Amino acid sequence: MTYLAAVFVFIFGSVIGSFLNVLIWRLPRGESIIFPGSHCPKCNHPIAFYDNIPIVSYIILGGRCRHCGERISLRYPLVEGLCALGFLFAFWYSGFSFSLGFFKSIYLFSSLVAISFIDIDKRIIPEALTLPGIAVGLLFSLFEHDILNSLIGIFVGGGILLCFGFIGGVMFKKESMGFGDVELMAFIGAFLGWQKSILVVILAAFFAVLLGGGLLLLKSRKRKVDDHYIPFGPYISLAAVIACFYGQVMVDFYINSFFPA
Ligand SMILES: [Zn+2]
Structure with a gap:
């Protein structure tokens, strides 16, 4: 069966x-x-x-x-x-x-696949996917009796990227991160809660440096790079998928290592 x-x-x-x-x-x-x-x-x-x-x-x-x-x-x-x-x-x-967890993870996964490829193609993250996603995430957390964690996740996830965007804007004197990334992280925060949202940002930055840096090197060898804007959506998405399944294990490991009970 x-x-x-x-x-x-x-x-x-x-x-x-x-x-x-x-x-x-x-x-x-x-x-x-x-x-x-x-x-x-x-x-x-x-x-x-x-x-x-x-x-x-x-x-x-x-x-x-x-x-x-x-x-x-x-x-x-x-x-x-x-x-x-x-x-x-x-x-x-x-x-x-x-289970509820199964449907929650396939909704998140499907959205992230679409968002990643659209970001790679067009350098945009459509609100038509992220904004309903925030509502759906809240709905799932309502059934899981975890709505506060979800609400804080929206503000922590979106907030961190908003700060990054602001710092990047001051440093490079141009917009380095679109508002779409902020909405994407708010969406992920609604699904995964605030602890895993922080984990997602850390993992995404790691992937962006590791994979994005390598890709940039390959590209600049082949053709002139006209814009140095790296679509951040695929890295956030990859990090979110990992955090969706193994985030709790990683967060617990961190807490037990640095703040033993
Ligand atoms: Zn044809």
């Missing part, structure tokens, strides 16, 4: 991933999420349902449009596969149960 449920969760994750691909493309372009249906961006031919099966269709079609042969970005099956595996992991983490 568990085995069957796991297969269902995997397929459900890939379907959500397929929907996220639509969000990632349309949301920053201000297009409707529902109309028109999926179509090839090159030849505009509508994509039939049997050519729109997550992961499977990409493999069957050999990564090309059935009608014009245009290459389909590898990102589509990648996002679908990422969500399928992410959902499966969350299911395993929840002890193979459809």
